[in-house]
Amino acid sequence: MTPGQVLSTRLFPRGQGADACRITGLAARCDWVLLSDWQKPQIRLVQQRPGAPRHIFLSLRAPFPALLHFAHKVLPQLAAPFVLVSGSEDITLPRQTDQRWRQYNAAEQTAIQAILDSPLLIRWFAENLDDAAAPKMAPLPLGLVFPAGGADRPMEWPQVPPLAQRPLRVLCAHRLREGPQWEVRRRVTELARGPWRAWTTVIEEEVTEAEFAELLQSHAFAVCAQGGGLDPSPKAWTALIHGAVPLICAPSLAGAYGRLPAVQVPGWAAGSITLDHLQRWHARACPRMDGAARAALRQQLSLDYWWQQIAQAAEEG
Numbered sequence: 001m002t003p004g005q006v007l008s009t010r011l012f013p014r015g016q017g018a019d020a021c022r023i024t025g026l027a028a029r030c031d032w033v034l035l036s037d038w039q040k041p042q043i044r045l046v047q048q049r050p051g052a053p054r055h056i057f058l059s060l061r062a063p064f065p066a067l068l069h070f071a072h073k074v075l076p077q078l079a080a081p082f083v084l085v086s087g088s089e090d091i092t093l094p095r096q097t098d099q100r101w102r103q104y105n106a107a108e109q110t111a112i113q114a115i116l117d118s119p120l121l122i123r124w125f126a127e128n129l130d131d132a133a134a135p136k137m138a139p140l141p142l143g144l145v146f147p148a149g150g151a152d153r154p155m156e157w158p159q160v161p162p163l164a165q166r167p168l169r170v171l172c173a174h175r176l177r178e179g180p181q182w183e184v185r186r187r188v189t190e191l192a193r194g195p196w197r198a199w200t201t202v203i204e205e206e207v208t209e210a211e212f213a214e215l216l217q218s219h220a221f222a223v224c225a226q227g228g229g230l231d232p233s234p235k236a237w238t239a240l241i242h243g244a245v246p247l248i249c250a251p252s253l254a255g256a257y258g259r260l261p262a263v264q265v266p267g268w269a270a271g272s273i274t275l276d277h278l279q280r281w282h283a284r285a286c287p288r289m290d291g292a293a294r295a296a297l298r299q300q301l302s303l304d305y306w307w308q309q310i311a312q313a314a315e316e317g
Contacts, residue, residue: 005303006155006237007143009087009127011035011059018044024151025143029307030057031087034074036066041070052080053313060089060127063101064108071111081120083314087127087142090229094137097130098229099180105301112239122317125310128229132252138313139256140306144234157298160217160243163289168278170196171214171219171244173203174227174235188225188268195270199278216242220282225268236262237301243294245285247273260300261288 008025018035023046027033032054035044042065047053056074060066064276086093091101094112104112115121116136131140144151172192174185201219209303216222224232224246230253246262246309249272254264263281265272287293299305 007303007306008151009142010145011088012147017041027057030055033057036062038062055083058086058315063091067111071114079316083122083124084124087172092128095130123313124314129252134279139253141256142233143229144237164286166220169219170200170221185225185227216244221245261285
C-alpha cells in the first residue's frame with residue numbers, strides 16, 4: 001500500500017482564535033477535537049462524529065487554558081474509554097521543561113493529574129513528552145509542519161542516493177536564536193566546528209529548502225538537536241525523507257523514534273559522535289534505509305502508520 005499523507009500534528013492558523021483553526025492531519029482523524037488559541041475565542045470543542053468519542057485531539061496552542069478546559073469541562077462529559085492525543089505546540093508534558101514557557105501552576109498540574117487518573121483514559125499520546133516513565137503516556141512525533149496548508153496533500157517522496165553510497169559525513173545546519181532554550185544547539189555547533197570537524201559539514205548561513213534538501217542527500221547523517229521543543233522534527237522527518245539518518249538526543253521520545261532508523265546519541269559531548277560510531281550507525285541503518293526498505297520507511301513516516309498505533313491502543317483498551 002502506498003501511503004498518502006505524511007504525519008502532521010500541528011494546526012494552523014495561529015493567533016486568529018480557535019474558530020479560525022483548520023482541523024487537519026492527525027486531528028482530522030479524531031472523533032472530538034478541542035481547539036485552543038491565545039486570541040479569542042480561546043477554546044472550541046468540535047465533535048466531528050456522533051456518539052461517545054474514542055479518540056480525542058487536544059490542541060495545546062494555548063496550553064494552559066486548554067488543559068484546564070479539558071479537565072474541567074470535557075472530561076466530566078465522557079462516559080466511555082478514550083485515547084487522548086495532544087500536540088500543536090512545543091510546550092512539553094507532563095513536567096514542562098521548555099524554557100520559553102512558564103512552569104505549570106498548581107491548577108494545571110492538578111488538571112494533568114486528573115486526566116491521567118481518569119479510569120476512562122486508555123492512553124495519552126503526547127507530542128514533546130518529557131517523561132518516558134509517565135503512566136499511561138506515550139511519545140508522539142510531530143512529523144512535518146504545514147503552516148500555509150498542505151497537510152492533507154500526499155507525501156512527497158524523492159528519489160535519493162542510497163545511504164550505502166554516501167560518505168560518512170554529518171550535516172550540522174540549524175538556526176541559532178537568543179535565549180537558554182537554544183544553548184544545546186550552540187554547544188553542538190561548537191562541537192561540530194571543533195572535535196567533530198573532520199567529518200562534519202557546518203552550515204552557518206541561511207539556506208533555501210531546496211538547498212537544504214540537496215545537502216541532506218549528500219550526507220549520511222544529520223544532527224537534529226533540540227531547539228523549539230524536545231522533538232527533533234520536523235528536521236528528523238525531513239532528513240529521513242531525503243535518505244539521511246537523524247542523530248538525536250531525546251531519551252523521553254525513544255518509544256517513538258526507536259521505531260525509525262534514527263540514532264539516539266548518548267549526549268551532546270565530544271565523545272558522543274566519533275568516526276567509529278558513524279561506521280557502526282551507518283552499517284546498522286543501511287538495511288533500514290536502502291532498497292526495498294525505503295518503501296517501508298515511507299510507510300513509517302505516514303499519517304496512516306501513526307494513526308494505526310493510536311487506533312490499536314484504543315482497541316486494546
